[in-house]
Amino acid sequence: MRPYHALAVFAVAALLLASLSAPALAGGQLMMATTTSTDDTGLLNYLAPIFQKETGIELKWTATGTGKALELGKNCDVDVVLVHAPGAEKKFVESGAGVNRRQVMYNDFVLLGPADDPAGIKGKTMAQALASLRQHKAIFVSRGDKSGTHMMELGLWKKAGEQVPDKESWYVQAGQGMYKTLILASEKKGYTLCDRGTFFKFEADNQGHPPLVVLLEGEPELLNQYSVIEVNPAACPKAKQDLAKRFSDWLASPHGQKLMADFKVYGKQLFTPNAQ
Amino acid sequence: MNYILEGLVQAFRLLARGDPETFSALEATVRSSSLAMLASLVLGLPLGFVLGHGRFRGRRLLRTLVDTCLALPTVLIGLVVYSFLSRRGPLGDWGMLFTLPGLAIGQAILALPVVMALTATAVEGLDRRLGLTLLTLGASRRQLALTTLWEARQGLLAAAVNAYGRVVTEVGIAMMVGGNIKWHTRTVTTAIALETGKGEFAQGIALGIILLGLALLVNLGLIRLRRGATP
Numbered sequence: 001m002r003p004y005h006a007l008a009v010f011a012v013a014a015l016l017l018a019s020l021s022a023p024a025l026a027g028g029q030l031m032m033a034t035t036t037s038t039d040d041t042g043l044l045n046y047l048a049p050i051f052q053k054e055t056g057i058e059l060k061w062t063a064t065g066t067g068k069a070l071e072l073g074k075n076c077d078v079d080v081v082l083v084h085a086p087g088a089e090k091k092f093v094e095s096g097a098g099v100n101r102r103q104v105m106y107n108d109f110v111l112l113g114p115a116d117d118p119a120g121i122k123g124k125t126m127a128q129a130l131a132s133l134r135q136h137k138a139i140f141v142s143r144g145d146k147s148g149t150h151m152m153e154l155g156l157w158k159k160a161g162e163q164v165p166d167k168e169s170w171y172v173q174a175g176q177g178m179y180k181t182l183i184l185a186s187e188k189k190g191y192t193l194c195d196r197g198t199f200f201k202f203e204a205d206n207q208g209h210p211p212l213v214v215l216l217e218g219e220p221e222l223l224n225q226y227s228v229i230e231v232n233p234a235a236c237p238k239a240k241q242d243l244a245k246r247f248s249d250w251l252a253s254p255h256g257q258k259l260m261a262d263f264k265v266y267g268k269q270l271f272t273p274n275a276q
Numbered sequence: 277m278n279y280i281l282e283g284l285v286q287a288f289r290l291l292a293r294g295d296p297e298t299f300s301a302l303e304a305t306v307r308s309s310s311l312a313m314l315a316s317l318v319l320g321l322p323l324g325f326v327l328g329h330g331r332f333r334g335r336r337l338l339r340t341l342v343d344t345c346l347a348l349p350t351v352l353i354g355l356v357v358y359s360f361l362s363r364r365g366p367l368g369d370w371g372m373l374f375t376l377p378g379l380a381i382g383q384a385i386l387a388l389p390v391v392m393a394l395t396a397t398a399v400e401g402l403d404r405r406l407g408l409t410l411l412t413l414g415a416s417r418r419q420l421a422l423t424t425l426w427e428a429r430q431g432l433l434a435a436a437v438n439a440y441g442r443v444v445t446e447v448g449i450a451m452m453v454g455g456n457i458k459w460h461t462r463t464v465t466t467a468i469a470l471e472t473g474k475g476e477f478a479q480g481i482a483l484g485i486i487l488l489g490l491a492l493l494v495n496l497g498l499i500r501l502r503r504g505a506t507p
Contacts, residue, residue, distance in 0.1 A: 031374065040474045045458075062374065062455035063470075076363035077373055179475040205475055238363060 027056025030243040033072040034082040035148050036177055038226070039063035041197040041270055046263055051250060057243055067146035073097055073229070076236030080244035084148040084226045087155070098229040099241075104251045105260050105271040106225045109152055110199055111216035112182075113138075113191035121191070122215045127160035129216055134162065137170040139190030143181055144173030152224065153193045159221060186211040195224055197270045204266045226271070228252075251275065283481025287489075290482055297458070297467075298486065305463040305490065308376045308454070309443045312383035316391050316439055319384075321432065324395025325421055329407070339396065345389035354452030357382040361453065374455040379463075382449035387439035394438060398431020399424060433502055437495065444491060464490070 038044050039061065048059040062072070066083040073081045074097045081098065083089060092098045111129060113121065119138035121129035133140055143150040157164045165171035172190065174181045178198040185192040192212070194202075203210045216222075228251055230244040250256045257273035264270065290298045327339060359365050361373040361381075372378035406427060410420050425432065447465040454461035456470060464487045471480040 036473060039470075060374075060457045060460060062457055075365075076368070177473040179473055183475075201475060236363065 027052070027058065028240065028243055029058045029060055030080060030240060030247055031078045032059060032061040032080045032082060032247075033069035033078040034061050034063050035066050035069060035084055036063045037084070037148075037195050037197055038082060040177075040179070041201070041265055043260075043263055043271065047251075047256075047259060050259060051247065055246060055250065057246065059247065065145055065147035066151065070097075073231050076231065076239060078231060079240045080228060080230050080247055082226060082228045084224055085151045086225055086227070088151060089227055089229060092229065096232055096235055099232045100245070100248060101227050101229045102248055102252055102275060103225055103227050104257075104275050105273045106223055107196050107271050108217065108224050109149070109193055109195055109222040110214045111191065111222075112185070112194050112199065112212040113215045114189045114211070115213050117215055119191070124216070126156060126216065126219050126221060127162075130157060130160045130162050133170075133191060134165070134168075137168075139170050139172060139185075139188050140165070141172045141174055141181055141185040141188065141190045141192040143178065143193075144175045145177075147178075148224070149178060149193060149195055152222075156193070156221065182212065191215075197265060200266050200268055200270065225274075279477045279481055282478035283485060286478055286482035287485040291486065297462075298483065300459055301462050301464045301467045301483070302486065302490065304376060304454075304461055305444060305465070305487070308380045308383060308450075308461075308463065309440065311377060311380035312387055312443050313436070313440055315380065315384040316387035316443075317436060320388050320391025320435070320439075321395055321425065322421075323388075324392040324435070325399055325425055327392060328396030328399030329421075329424060339393075342389050342392050342396070346393060348386065348389065350386060350446040350448030351452070352448075353382050353385050354449040357385065357449065358452050373453065374457055374461055376454070376461060379450055379454040379461060382453045383443045383446065386446060386449065387443050390439040390442060391435045394435030395425075395428070395432055398428040398435065401431065402427055430502070433498060437498060440494060441491065444487065444494075 034044065040063070044059070044061055044063075048061075052058050062078070064072075066085045066088060069078075069081050069083050070088055070092050072078050073092065074095070081092075082104075089098075089101055093101050111121065111126075113119070119129075119132045119136040121132050124132065132138075142153055154164055172184070172188065174184050176184065178194060179202065181192060182194060182198065182202050184190075189211075199210075199214070202212070228248045230241055230248060231239040233239050233241040251260075252275035257275055260271050260273045261269060289295075327335065327342065357378070358373065360367045361370065361378050362368055363373070372381070402424065406424065407420060410423055415423065445465060447469055450456070450461070450463045450466045451469065454463060454466065456462050456466040462470075464483055468480045468483045468487075471477075471483065
């Protein structure tokens with residue numbers, strides 16, 4: 001076979017492949033930007049097919065940090081966002097980028113560390129624990145990536161009246177996703193903040209004996225609230241707000257809420273529905 | 277260590293049972309990389325020929341620029357292409373963000389300097405008397421270009437293989453422009469990144485092995501081509 005012929009065959013094949021576009025769906029397609037936790041836990045893989053079956057709408061999503069998800073919403077690249085950083089979300093709505101912010105579910109964060117707890121934070125309040133970490137120069141691994149978890153951590157330092165560490169030798173800014181951050185913290189025998197879902201997974205992967213254990217949990221400020229926000233059609237004329245609203249309504253409906261409550265990871269309920 | 281063995285077993289299992297998610301990712305990879313390669317070859321071969329054969333002012337500077345572009349970070353290409361294709365960007369009306377053709381644009385930008393630089397090198401490496409001989413024999417410019425490219429065919433194949441290697445393995449553009457959307461723009465590389473993020477290391481390695489398998493198939497095809505092209 002001569003190269004020219006091969007090139008021609010290659011070109012025709014490429015064009016054929018490109019022309020086979022996905023068939024349009026009757027109910028339309030809804031584009032969502034969301035955080036990695038909703039995707040990594042499998043929640044969306046569980047909800048999307050049910051939503052499509054009941055409404056005919058195909059839910060497509062891109063999973064990133066909350067910061068980037070909101071930026072995609074601001075740039076009109078998605079129709080709806082499902083994120084977990086109330087402070088940033090309020091700014092998103094106030095700036096006119098989003099409408100109808102609706103709380104749909106929550107879970108919580110846990111403060112993890114090595115079982116021998118060198119900084120002695122077990123049994124302390126959040127503020128005391130953070131102060132103790134600084135005092136002992138105990139290694140703390142931060143996500144450092146503007147994700148919802150990272151924003152939560154920054155907020156915790158501020159609420160505790162502590163200056164947010166930055167260049168301190170014991171403060172490690174990973175710039176990675178949650179699971180990789182857990183691995184980094186285990187290797188360094190450090191402390192870290194983690195959403196409970198990812199910790200369940202980490203626990204199961206380590207046959208129930210993870211190198212990091214929960215040292216602090218249940219404090220009210222560790223609540224991890226997820227909200228759905230429709231992209232504002234006034235700012236983004238092409239946004240499919242009708243579909244976005246149907247999704248939001250569906251999530252907040254008793255039926256959607258029950259589906260969330262029924263979703264289990266390793267036999268444990270992961271999200272608690274709380275739509276009003 | 278276990279991950280590697282588990283990954284190998286898992287790779288065969290995914291292929292054997294025709295796992296729909298794996299095949300969807302493979303299809304996305306094949307489609308976007310084919311489009312990107314088509315575009316970069318159509319543009320890059322003639323441009324590379326001009327760059328290697330032409331005698332014009334600023335050729336060296338241009339050559340240096342193209343060589344520099346070999347170091348373009350994929351994440352940067354992803355961000356730049358995103359800013360053009362975003363609804364708020366100048367090409368937002370095309371609606372190409374989060375689509376495979378959109379992703380292919382970014383990958384073509386990644387491949388273009390590779391094709392151009394290696395084509396230029398291949399053309400430069402030819403005996404300079406070839407051009408003169410052709411001209412004395414009364415060849416037209418088009419005949420001159422085609423014959424020169426034909427004589428440099430081994431180098432052009434190398435250019436295509438290299439460019440394909442970069443396109444099919446990159447993840448920065450696929451994440452940012454493609455968006456890693458399940459059943460649509462999730463390529464093998466973004467699927468690997470996703471599985472790694474979830475801590476499914478063996479699954480990530482399995483997908484990596486499958487991607488290498490795809491590259492092997494493509495290169496086996498090219499070996500046949502190379503045999504045919506050897507004088």
